[in-house]
Amino acid sequence: METSEPGRRIFLVFWTCLVQLISVWCSCPMCYCRKLALSCKEVGTLLQLTIKCDKCSYEGLWNSQPFFGKIAAGNILLSAGILFSGASATKVLRVLSHMGVALMSIRSFFRHQKKILFKAVHQLWSEQQLWNLSHLQAERESIICGGDGRADTPGHSAKYGTYTMMELRKNIVIDVQLVQSNEVEGSNHMEKEGLQRSLNFLQNTWNLDIETVITDRHAGIKKWLREHQPHILHLFDIWHVAKSIKKKLLALSKTGGCQALQGWVSSIINHLYWSVVSTPPGLTQLIEDKWKSVVEHIQNRHTGFAGQFQSCAHQPLEGRERQKAWLPPHTKVSTEVEKVLCSKRLLPDIQKLSPDHQTCSVEAFHSLVINFAPKMHHFSFEGMECRVMLAALHWNENGHRAQHTTKDGRKTYSLHYPKRKKGGHVVRKVLEDASFGYVASLLTIVEALCKGEEDDGEIPQPDPGRIPEALAASYEHPNKEDAVRARVTRFNAA
Ligand SMILES: [Zn+2]
Ligand SMILES: [Zn+2]
Structure with a gap:
């Protein structure tokens, strides 16, 4: 796993351990008195402690996390970690909740996505696409594209279609287009629409010379390419x-x-x-x-x-x-x-089968998309689009991984028993571990976006029901009678 720099490390600190730390090691910075009263407030994963000195009435605020602008870093990093790994927010928050971790609500996750994270993914993907396409343009070589569409659900009821264009000589995803079924005359037409948009972008925005396009034998695409792009050599995947x-x-x-x-x-x-x-x-x-x-x-x-x-x-x-x-x-x-x-x-x-380049890497990319956007989950258009872009970022960083070798230099293989082989096995190469440089880049963008935010209510708005008004906490023995009375009142109110 990636290791963050030492200053960025995050630990799970239990409340009892924190109280112990304060009670044993802390004293008032003004008068050195050790009788400190604590009151705490939770903002998602952030703990804010107000520390008051009993003797000189000094009062200070301590935050358990740094801030990116006005957002507690732990909250936005949790949302970022969920999205950038392609995980399900509901699941991850439930895991942490079962552990007893203080959490933000799922609504905060969606707000983070909408205000910050989607922008970050778009920004990094656009930067990388710009870089890749500029290189292709500068090389002045004609381009061999593999294209294929993928529906978000099997059958004909798909809501989204993803069209992927891969440069097959370089094995990089150069464009992804998301088409929503109501944008075309039904989900059957999403694949052709995706290809059209992608070619339009590559040829007209980038002026790239697409020499060859390799696809499956999708009838609509065959006809459209023949009629509208006669200069492109259209080949089929064997x-x-x-x-x-x-x-x-x-x-x-x-x-x-x-x-x-x-x-x-x-x-x-x-x-x-x-x-x-x-x-x-x-x-x-x-x-x-x-x-x-x-x-x-x-x-x-x-x-x-x-x-x-x-x-x-x-x-x-x-x-x-x-x-x-x-x-x-x-x-x-x-x-x-x-x-x-x-x-x-x-x-x-x-006659039109492609001899040297096939679209199997596009298919492999589509399997990767499933890791970022599982078919069983529903996503908003933006959510789906970002998850496909994340898959593309992951592919482009990891598409050229070498085969893993043992310490004595032997190449590593693994055995699999897929269902389709009916008991037979397949041998697969074990690749080097994947790297996640794109996540580090995304987090840098996220931090900058948070810090650049104007005063538009970017402070996480905690769910009032989740945040105790003032969770009275003190490592000093509280007045027991007061405490009991407060408890009884709360229960009666409920
Ligand atoms: Zn004091
Ligand atoms: Zn023969």
Whole structure:
């Protein structure tokens, strides 16, 4: 975890320990009398102690926290910590409340967000975006963008859509757009709207030359880019296409007479990747012809194909290799497979599969967004927007982390058993710990914003119900009768 500078360290101090400190170590600064009376006031997490000397009537005020402007630092830092970590305010405040920590209300958290924290996030994100885009502009290289939309809830009832543009060579998020479903004709159109806004911003505000955009095969986006951005090379992410072909093949293999297909599905998908990756840029017809050759191959024909790819690239088959479960020609299974693999809708898209850059990092970024804005929680527009920006700040700082190595220099891996593998495992690289430099920068901005605030009621307005009027507290033995009488009165009033 990050360590704050020594002067900024915060401790949990129990009331009894504080009273002990005062009673044992403190005396009146004027007359050195040790008979001090304390009265305390809570403002959220802040404790304000008024200390009165019994003898010379000296009176002083002590605050348990420094102030950022007029805001007690502990209060705004708590709100900042909650938002900047993507946590739930309700949960964090409840944890602290269960511990018995004196707290501000959730309303104060929302006020902090609105008046200070959202501004801070916007400021840092804009600064970083300015920096990234200026660099891209200065390099004068054309830009390869990966774009993808994400809905805040599954299905078609999403309230917000987030569109992310990532520069794939640098693996940085260069723009995020939040679209609310009522801004467009329903949540289905949010993805296209997000892409349009993002391109408008990158091309018109920044004058950037977007050479390539890689997306999934979203129909609206395909059409819009073709009609309105013909100079952009629009390519598709292989994984998305592979996923949809695989789904169709698996469904087909479950129908009557097509079971033999089951053993071929993985090879067909591998062949898709190979067709794209093994082809030099620009030879799009060759990609298509390579792809179509798999239909011949699975029927045990390996040469004499039409088009630019005339025979399989593998060595002549020998021995057991010839004993594969080939699909017999002119049967239902081979006809249906051909329909799926060579459909009129699919083939033009096969030519447009991206060989070297994919949108998997955009997908990974969207998984990260879930950490900052869990789908089960509801957020305001600003809240959602800031949480996506925070995810982008985190990604851009941590997107290039190296793999963790042990002390003797071996790379570290971990084993996972995802549900989709049905008992199988996957091996993942363990990365170096994430860093949170962006949080330190945000906190600097928060402090400056608080200090720059004019007199507009920035002092936290404590919830009157939570703050005891004057919690009479004294380490001197109070007059017991008075105390009991006060207690009885309070109970009767309640
Ligand atoms: Zn005194
Ligand atoms: Zn073959």
